[in-house]
Amino acid sequence: MRWTRAQRMSRPTFARIDTRAFVANYCYAKSLAPKANAVAVIKANAYGHGAVALARALEEKADALGVACSEEALELRESGIRSRIVLLGGVFAPEEIADAASHKFAITVHNQTQLDWLLAARPERPLQVWLKVDTGMHRLGFAPQKLQSAYRQLRDCAHVSDIVVMSHFACADQPGLSTTRDQLALFVRALDDTPAPCSLANSAAILAWPDTHRDWIRPGIMLYGSSPLDSGETRTNGLRAVMRFESRLISIRQLAAGDSIGYGARYTCDRPTRIGVVAAGYADGYPRNAPDGTPVAVNGRPACLAGRVSMDMLTIDLGQQADAQIGDPVQLWGEQIAIGEVARRCDTIPYELFTRVSQRVHFDYLGGRP
Numbered sequence: 001m002r003w004t005r006a007q008r009m010s011r012p013t014f015a016r017i018d019t020r021a022f023v024a025n026y027c028y029a030k031s032l033a034p035k036a037n038a039v040a041v042i043k044a045n046a047y048g049h050g051a052v053a054l055a056r057a058l059e060e061k062a063d064a065l066g067v068a069c070s071e072e073a074l075e076l077r078e079s080g081i082r083s084r085i086v087l088l089g090g091v092f093a094p095e096e097i098a099d100a101a102s103h104k105f106a107i108t109v110h111n112q113t114q115l116d117w118l119l120a121a122r123p124e125r126p127l128q129v130w131l132k133v134d135t136g137m138h139r140l141g142f143a144p145q146k147l148q149s150a151y152r153q154l155r156d157c158a159h160v161s162d163i164v165v166m167s168h169f170a171c172a173d174q175p176g177l178s179t180t181r182d183q184l185a186l187f188v189r190a191l192d193d194t195p196a197p198c199s200l201a202n203s204a205a206i207l208a209w210p211d212t213h214r215d216w217i218r219p220g221i222m223l224y225g226s227s228p229l230d231s232g233e234t235r236t237n238g239l240r241a242v243m244r245f246e247s248r249l250i251s252i253r254q255l256a257a258g259d260s261i262g263y264g265a266r267y268t269c270d271r272p273t274r275i276g277v278v279a280a281g282y283a284d285g286y287p288r289n290a291p292d293g294t295p296v297a298v299n300g301r302p303a304c305l306a307g308r309v310s311m312d313m314l315t316i317d318l319g320q321q322a323d324a325q326i327g328d329p330v331q332l333w334g335e336q337i338a339i340g341e342v343a344r345r346c347d348t349i350p351y352e353l354f355t356r357v358s359q360r361v362h363f364d365y366l367g368g369r370p
Contacts, residue, residue: 244334262307
């Protein structure tokens with residue numbers, strides 16, 4: 001008898017991806033900037049969620065999809081995705097320009113070398129170009145005083161169809177700082193009434209800086225149900241968790257006061273304690289540096305990490321859950337456990353936790369795998 005992968009599976013560690021929540025978050029981002037188009041940023045395999053599946057779920061609604069590089073864009077095209085795709089990192093070699101034209105990718109141009117490659121190219125069809133200006137992030141982009149020259153060269157190029165002028169904010173997730181306001185003012189001065197559509201707002205700016213919305217917004221982390229702003233910010237209430245990272249209890253131990261748990265004996269019980277062992281570890285993408293007390297949910301009720309995370313398992317204090325049994329569900333993050341709280345405990349950000357989830361975890365697409 002031949003078994004399918006699903007039938008062969010025994011280790012109960014899942015990333016359950018709600019494609020409907022993903023589409024709802026995109027529509028929510030659009031509702032916050034109703035006059036703007038929106039690039040759904042699905043780079044890095046859709047922040048670890050599965051770029052092809054989420055692109056298919058969004059294909060009928062997305063104004064454009066944003067990826068980091070040609071490899072990510074080609075994966076989408078080879079999977080049948082016909083949506084407009086923007087290469088947010090641009091091209092890394094001049095030979096990529098022909099592929100970009102062939103597959104109808106829009107390309108970002110953020111330095112003179114890329115501009116020279118494009119001007120010298122002879123692509124089969126004109127390309128849309130996203131021209132990036134550095135307003136203070138100081139990673140990519142033309143200096144503000146060079147924006148007009150770059151824009152004129154692109155405008156006069158026969159194989160450039162149209163131009164979107166863009167920049168990126170460094171501190172939009174900190175509404176109390178003036179940095180975003182300063183960057184916006186610098187952008188406006190550099191643009192100098194140039195009649196081009198503009199794109200500035202990432203997720204944080206979409207939520208917190210409505211005067212940055214302009215013609216194109218670029219929602220990223222908010223599409224996955226995680227806010228870049230503080231949890232008390234009411235504008236994040238419309239977001240829905242897309243990934244539920246889940247496993248099950250595979251062992252339960254009753255330990256005495258003074259007993260220690262796991263590698264390094266980091267956690268010592270200060271009372272008689274019921275400990276659950278969960279089939280998830282750092283090889284699955286759960287952070288090894290998660291401290292004792294990091295929240296999880298067992299049967300939808302609170303529990304917490306107790307002891308160092310191992311490669312294949314972690315241990316939790318079941319607290320007052322006397323009825324917990326082997327096989328019971330454990331949510332590591334999702335709608336019951338905010339990934340932002342797990343990230344805060346681990347001194348990192350949700351982006352990193354999402355993209356760490358490994359390929360040995362079974363991905364289950366709820367609402368159907370489009």
